[in-house]
Amino acid sequence: MSNLNSLAHFWPELILTVTVLIAIIADLFYRREDSYKVAWWILGGLALTLFSIRIGGSLISSLFMGTIAIDPFSEFFKVLILLSTTLVILMSFNSKELKDYRVGEYFSILGIMAFGLFLMVSAIDILMLYIAIEIVSIMSFFLAGYLKKKPESNEASLKYVIYGAFSSGIMLYGLSILFGLTGTTKFFEMQTAIASLGSDSSLALLLAVVFILVGFGYKISAVPFHFWTPDVYEGSPTTITAYLSVAPKAAGFAMLIRFFNQVLGDGSAMTSSTWLALNGIPWPQLIAVLAAATMTVGNLVAIQQKSVKRMLAYSSIAHAGYMMMALPLMSESGIYSIMMYLTMYLFMNLGAFYVVIYVEGTSGGESFEDFNGLGWKMPFVGGVMTLFMVALTGLPPTAGFIGKFYIFAAVIEAGSQYYWLAFVGVLNSVISLYYYIRVVKHMYLIGERSETVEIPSSKLVIALLLFLAIPTFVFGWYFSPVVNWISESLVIFNGM
Amino acid sequence: MDSLTNYLLVSSILFSLGLYGVVTRRNGVAVLMSIELILNAANINFLAFARFGGMNMTGHIFALFVIVLAAAEAAVALAIIINIFNNFDTINIDDVSELKQ
Numbered sequence: 001m002s003n004l005n006s007l008a009h010f011w012p013e014l015i016l017t018v019t020v021l022i023a024i025i026a027d028l029f030y031r032r033e034d035s036y037k038v039a040w041w042i043l044g045g046l047a048l049t050l051f052s053i054r055i056g057g058s059l060i061s062s063l064f065m066g067t068i069a070i071d072p073f074s075e076f077f078k079v080l081i082l083l084s085t086t087l088v089i090l091m092s093f094n095s096k097e098l099k100d101y102r103v104g105e106y107f108s109i110l111g112i113m114a115f116g117l118f119l120m121v122s123a124i125d126i127l128m129l130y131i132a133i134e135i136v137s138i139m140s141f142f143l144a145g146y147l148k149k150k151p152e153s154n155e156a157s158l159k160y161v162i163y164g165a166f167s168s169g170i171m172l173y174g175l176s177i178l179f180g181l182t183g184t185t186k187f188f189e190m191q192t193a194i195a196s197l198g199s200d201s202s203l204a205l206l207l208a209v210v211f212i213l214v215g216f217g218y219k220i221s222a223v224p225f226h227f228w229t230p231d232v233y234e235g236s237p238t239t240i241t242a243y244l245s246v247a248p249k250a251a252g253f254a255m256l257i258r259f260f261n262q263v264l265g266d267g268s269a270m271t272s273s274t275w276l277a278l279n280g281i282p283w284p285q286l287i288a289v290l291a292a293a294t295m296t297v298g299n300l301v302a303i304q305q306k307s308v309k310r311m312l313a314y315s316s317i318a319h320a321g322y323m324m325m326a327l328p329l330m331s332e333s334g335i336y337s338i339m340m341y342l343t344m345y346l347f348m349n350l351g352a353f354y355v356v357i358y359v360e361g362t363s364g365g366e367s368f369e370d371f372n373g374l375g376w377k378m379p380f381v382g383g384v385m386t387l388f389m390v391a392l393t394g395l396p397p398t399a400g401f402i403g404k405f406y407i408f409a410a411v412i413e414a415g416s417q418y419y420w421l422a423f424v425g426v427l428n429s430v431i432s433l434y435y436y437i438r439v440v441k442h443m444y445l446i447g448e449r450s451e452t453v454e455i456p457s458s459k460l461v462i463a464l465l466l467f468l469a470i471p472t473f474v475f476g477w478y479f480s481p482v483v484n485w486i487s488e489s490l491v492i493f494n495g496m
Numbered sequence: 497m498d499s500l501t502n503y504l505l506v507s508s509i510l511f512s513l514g515l516y517g518v519v520t521r522r523n524g525v526a527v528l529m530s531i532e533l534i535l536n537a538a539n540i541n542f543l544a545f546a547r548f549g550g551m552n553m554t555g556h557i558f559a560l561f562v563i564v565l566a567a568a569e570a571a572v573a574l575a576i577i578i579n580i581f582n583n584f585d586t587i588n589i590d591d592v593s594e595l596k597q
Contacts, residue, residue, distance in 0.1 A: 127558050134565045141572050151583050151594045158580050158592055161573045162527055166518050169534035172562065173511055176541035183551050185558065231595045 006063035019045025027104030076489035156235025163228035171215025188495030219252035233313030242353035284328035295321030337406035344403035351468035372447030399475035503544035511537035
């Protein structure tokens, strides 16, 4: 589709852009203590964006001379991104850390980041892919270092910028080799070119794939590209930690699925139930090993943490590992289960982080000791935190169980060569029980029982906690709406 | 002399120097400079492939975009390093370790 015609189907991104511009200008008119009002502009824009996602009908096509795809698959991820951005903006209202700063830019940058994530989930051209990754990365560097006076936050942004720029540089080098091998930047033309490559270029191809995997691995914080994660997650404002652990990860998985399915696979994921790797590149095996390493490292290190925030950072690495299990299967049910897991993960992970933000705001810390006796002092907060922890472990009857169930079912279904992966996954779920339940233990068993009972004074806190807790619980036994939604969204633009 | 191999050789040397710099340098600005080397190595690749591969302008356009994005990234990174200097009085990345490893 030509550039001008494409604009008619580009409403969500256009609305987001205009929203951010308006928010930046509006910010100039607010006094410092009123600067949080910028959030309402952004929230309004996000709501409009949500309604505009289907404005061009459910067209499946490519836009802007084949650089961006619009399909139900990207729409699914756009809804997830909008949902998590909205929730994180609402969560930021109660953040104690942000109180000392002017927050106008903070909300505008979140808007820009959502825009970058939109491009990430729909890019079908390596140039667009690289631009999208850079938009998201640069904005996350800003946000990680938003607390300018706090040394931890400075350090987080320094580490983030160094790891981020480094891994995207390596990825770019891999992309340049791939460009040289195929002579094009478009996914589908690349796929045809790779399929007809001779065996003399297989080493160059492997090198390019490994380099590109560095960039992707960094985005979804897979082992061994995870070193930035704990420090960045711990140092950043907790609201941003929550955001980084959900939205860019979801977009990263969307990108990975699209790239591996359409460039390195034969692209038939949605027409037949399985597809094949091209030219015998052993990337499915490679990713299977990385998945096993990711969950094991994430879980084993999470056990030793003293801070709940840092523990959740490691646990988010482990969750990326669970989702990666379903990547090498190259089956429709694999993609399906990743989308399922991401939906469930969004609610339970944002919920857990929101409780941490709330506890930080009341008791001032985020270590396990700060949670002592919380369950007695604040029964409501303690109760929902218990629910989130149980869900993150993956026990029934919560959303986490359903997410894990679909992943394991897909892995088992793929045949006996992946049984070991499922075994490692189950073992890891058992390990994770230890450190999640430790939070519950600190809330109810350690520390004195408080006689007075507090409930959160802010209605926003209660509403948000309920909004996150109810799906976490309900999707554990009533998930057919999610199932239907994902089945409808399993249509990936395949170049036709 | 004017062959694709020579250009690829230069770019791979540049890439390796960049990698080496990122791993060994402890000065924040020097690390950023090494990252620029990696990006420029990729740029040389894009331009060389575009010229010798008989392709259209895609490679050139790609290189232009990379230059712009590298500038944006450098601006943010330098701002962060200035902030680090204000808080820590150093830009040695090993000394910036408030968070436990």
